[in-house]
Amino acid sequence: MIGYRSRNRRKAPKKDSEELELSSKTRPSVISGNMEEQLARIRTESGDSPDIVIRRLKLGGKDNCAIVYLNGLSDPQMVNHFVMESLLHVNPDLLNKEDPEAMLKRIMEDGLAMGESRAMTEWNDIMLAILSGDTAILIEGSEKAIVAGTQGGEWRSVTEPTSQLVVRGPKDSFVESIATNISLIRRRMKSPDLWLETMKIGSVTHTHVAIMYVKGKADPEIVKEIKERIHGIKIEGILESAYIEEFIQDKTVTPFPTIYNTERPDDAAGKLLEGRIIVLVDGTPFVLVLPTVFVHFFQSPEDYAQRFDIAIVMRIVRYLCFIILILGPSVYIALTTFHYEMVPTLLLISLVAQREGVPFPAFVEAMLMEIVFEILREAGVRMPRAIGQTVSVVGALILGQAVVEAGLITPAMVIVVALTGIASFAIPAYNLSIAGRLIRFGFMVLSGMFGFYGLTLGLIVLVAHMNSLRSFGEPYLAPISPFRYKSQKDAVLRMPFKTLQSATLTASASGSGKQGNRSSTQQGIGAGSGTAEQNNGSERGDGGSNQHAVAPSAEGNRNSG
Amino acid sequence: MEKVRISPLQFFSLLVLFQFGTTLVVNLGLQAGKDSWIAMLIGMIMGLLLFSMNAFLYSLFPDKLPTVYYRILLGKYLGGFVGLSYGVFYLHTASRDVVDGGLLVMASAALKETPLLIVNLIMVMTVAYVLGKGIEVLARTALIFLAVVLIIGGFSLLVILFAGIVDLQRLLPVMGEGTGPILKSVVEKNIHFPFAELIVATVLMPALNQKKTGIKAGYLAILFCGVMLAQTSAITISVLGTNITERSVFPLLTMVGKANISEFIERTEILVVMVLIIGVFFKISLYYYAALMCTSELFKIPYKKLIYPYAVIILGNSMVLSRSYSEHLMKGSKYLYTVLPVFTIVIPAVLVILVMIRILVRRMKSKSKSRSEPNSNSSPAS
Known part of the structure; x- marks a missing residue:
């Protein structure tokens, strides 16, 4: 069903996107000072869509301001209370009515009671922001627009997971909103080392895709590789993380899944602690975990909630x-x-x-x-x-x-x-x-x-x-073959936590000679928090062993190429 | 050559499975009678010596395929010819093992109505598929199947012991007929089969990631196999007695089939057939790979291009080798002490002697040239 619908969807907007591209070629990509012209352009480009709300306001007595938002995607409370109300209550005496740029600056700094607001000039960015639920504030004469973060709208609330059940363990599950999903993980890991990078994929859907990893634990080579592969995706729409999965997996014909997915935040957080990288996609509760090995598919979060011998x-x-x-x-x-x-x-x-x-x-x-x-x-x-x-x-x-x-x-x-x-x-x-x-x-x-x-x-x-098979350079049967004694503690078996602490689970026993190089590159990348990293390293006891060997990942590239 | 790396553990498992290959099951006659286990142990010691020759050559030419150092030591044409004949030898032995496996499977795994061609075909196709994935995949697969084989072996051993059919009296008297038959058996059979066949290890060695540990793993594999094979042959004789063992086509299968625990665990020989199939698979794979590497290095053709042509050759050769199992065995035991030793004992020995002479000559030269530089006795590889 999903596939069928998506194909239809992909077909239909193709023309639109071409038109949009054409129109953006003929029209200026930056907004101009003429507010009425801009408003008209918004109307024509969106096909005079009734859910785009344009509200004109008078600032300092003149009819010189308009706010634009998408009904349904923006949070009406925020639009009304924080955008409209603060705009309406700006002290008109403070506004410099002759200089719209100064006025805009003034509104940003003094007027808006909003956490997230920024000035934008690019037409496409503003359009995309409106379509994501933000509110744009246009001012007559100004070549900038204020975009206030009012994203909201209806999402399914956090419920119990339906595909990965446990008897004992956390009962929350990822939802379709990427912001909620990120917050579910952040709530579990309060560490500045938990890094997040977002990008937008899909020429029509502009879906938010985020990758998260623990800096210092995740292999920077793999992070780079994942980013490259995700950026290389050429598709109109991403409706599920499986789309991403299919694009970024190592290219081999196989029935086996080489990327693990989960809808449990605790599972994802656990994998992050192992030094793996997770990919979140807006609009789906299923999060990808990379690199994946075969034994992951036999692990359940329940294993860590029960006694180790039972597990x-x-x-x-x-x-x-x-x-x-x-x-x-x-x-x-x-x-x-x-x-x-x-x-x-x-x-x-x-x-x-x-x-x-x-x-x-x-x-x-x-x-x-x-x-x-x-x-x-x-x-x-x-x-x-x-x-x-x-x-x-x-x-x-x-x-x-x-x-x-x-x-x-x-x-x-x-x-x-x-x-x-x-x-x-x-x-x-x-x-x-x-x-x-x-x-x-x-x-x-x-x-x-x-x-x-x-x-x-x-x-x-x-x-x-x-x-x-390989998953981002990691051999699929990894800790079993090639046999890595150190990683056996949480592969087929699950040893007590006391022993798990000392060994990071992705640790590769081989390639000890390369670890020196690797840790130095890592410090080069994360130069900002060098001391924090060192602390981390000493805590873990074996800072070198949790990085993947360089060689497998290079081979993985070759496979994929 | 692609950069492949095999860890010592994987090397160990490849060699162990290779030696288990056909040796465990095939009955080449019992020249040594009750003492065949002693003959096996002596054969193992000889095997260690042979392996040390290969290891010595490897230590002088690490990262070089044997075909390369044949040319260094024997000159371009003679060395090339020797390399080529090794290729042919490996190819032929691979097809002999295909027949070994095929006939044995047909006789033991109840595939009596399946044509030999089909049985051989799927074996060769399996080998070709796995070799197409590269030697690293083969080595990692070996590790997993070594575990499988050891589990099956341990299980069978337990079943036999608990079934109470082992009678150690049948092994007595030890060396009742003197050392003559034992030595004859060692010379004619036990050295060559399987220990001397480890000449294929020379082709694998350049892919080792740890040289010294890898060589150690090689020695360990031979020791382990020798002990396991000797133990198996001792148990077989102590269960069946020399008479049946000698006449049985597959003594091991007959022996395991006799075990019966409370009429529930019985006839577990199909598990042994699985071990056999796994062993034969790895034996064929290594010979096949060795043949591929020799020719691909000599003629500078990427070896993956040769896999399927060679599959056809091996399959065709396996069909014309012999008409029946008895003929195959008879030819096999002759092949063992006529053709095989040339490649496994004579040529390596000649090479080692050549290397020794070269080292001596260099040393003498360097000494006579400059007594002030005593450290310049470098290896002939340089």
Whole structure:
């Protein structure tokens, strides 16, 4: 749905944007002193849109001022109380009516009770500010306009996360407003080292995209690389962080997600502390985390809220689920068609008894059931809530029970399919579980043709493929292969916090020779707060080890190029 | 050459899986009878010596492929010819291992109706795919599969021990027939298979990121493998006895298949077949890679361009090598002590002697030239 809508949207405004570009070429890009001309231009360029409000005011008795704002996107309280009221109450005696520039300056300095206001001259900037919900104040004769920050409007309020649930842990979730999202993270990390950079992407949507990282922990090379890749994006609209994800990921054909996303502020803050970089996109609650490694998809914020031994077991269960998800049906096929001697005799007898009368070979049976299951799941996800019950009844009773009673599918196969289905839900990251579901079919074909031989070769190809992936220079299977002893504390396992403190999680054990260079470049970049950084370094104990080695990131570039 | 770096741990896992490759399963006859485990250990010591020759050459020419130092030591034409013949040798051995794996899989993994061509084809395609990703990916994959193999090995060992089928009496008497058969077995088989085959390590060594630790990892891999293989052969004999072991096509599979715990865990040999497939995969990969590197260096062709042509050659060669498994084994054991030693023992030994002579000559020259400069006995590489 989203994709469909967005395509439509992208198509429609294309002409407009071209026209806008044309018109901005023919018309001056700076505003002129003639207020009426400017107001008319705003009207024509926005197609006389009724939600653009133009309000004329008299400053010092003359009809010489107008404020422009977008109804609905600007906060009406702020516009009324702070812009209008303060303008109306400016002491007319203080205003120098002959010099509009001085008047404008006066209003900025004395008149506006606003935190955020700035003088602008560029036409496009002013237009964009109005369209973002700011209020523009135009004064007759002045070649500047005041833009007062009145952005507001309706947003969904902060609610519980819907895609990453925990039993114990913070219950807030990111929302669609990027400002709220940034504040949710800032509230968790009160450190000046938490740096934020914003940019606008999308030639039509001008979507705010922000990257956040902890200076001194994040690798400046990767920060630079991310900024370059984001700036390189040429697209008309960004409606979800997935758009950015697809543009900036390392270019390889793979079902695996190489960028992690989360809608939990605590998760994002945790990743920031690990020295990773997060990308926030306006209009979506899903935040990207870079660079990502495979083990991230098996970590849940819950792990840090429970005792570490429990957390380790929970994580191992998730890995087990992933293995069941991709190998479950294929191992069953291999066992029942090629290697039945491995099945204990009694079990084999019962399996064979079930298979009696079933017209399909195990492979076809498994394929049919898995496809049916995929259909059910897709229907269940996209269906209006009110008819959700129907799907479960049809799925459970008609497809589950009737298919067995009709003698089309063996009960054992239903069990296997149900198990893989449940296993796919146990993986915390949805995008990884989709990848697993896709790979599962490949393994089913391999084991249907070659049994364990095909399965083993398939596994080799899978592991080799995952080994060849990189996420911003970081090998995808990072702390496991290449093996980094120091990073094992919070990868597959989760050691107690006491031990976690000493090691930053992205630490690369290799490339110790390069660390000297790296820390010096970092200090060069962050020259302003050198002492703070040193303090940080000594606190952490190993200031060098939390930077990525230079080599992997360089290779990552090569891959992407 | 692209800049690839292999860590010592990855080098270790590559070599271990390489040696496990076919050796664990293939039955080349029991010349040493009950004492084949002793023969294996002696073979390992010889293997260490052979590896030290290669390591010595590597320490003189770090970052250089063997084909480069063959030309330095033997001259442009002879060295080039030797390099080329190494390439052919690696290619041939790779296709021999493809057949090894294919026949074995067909016999053990219940693929009796699948044509050998198809079985070999998907193996070669897998290898080609992984090599296309580069040797670094192969090395990192090896690390993960080493863990898998060790887990399966440990599990099988436990199952066998708990099944109570191990009878150490069958190993007695130790050296009942004297040292003769053992030595014969060592010379004909155990040196070459698998330890001398580690000549392929010379092609990998230039990619090591830590030279000294890498060499140590190589020695460790041989030690580890020797002990594991000796232990496996001892257990096999103590479970099956020499008679069955000698006649069985895959003694290890037969042995593991005998284990049975309360009629639930039984016939776990499919796991061993998995180990075998993994091992054969890495064996083929390393030979394949070695062949690629030799020719790509000699003819200055990027090796990724050669991968698929070579896949066709290996596949074609594997189809015409032999008509049956018995023929393949018979040829294999002859190949072991006729062709293989030329490449694994004779040529490296000749090279080491040449290097020694060159060093001696340089030293004498430098001494006679200037006694005031005693430190100028540099390596011949300079």
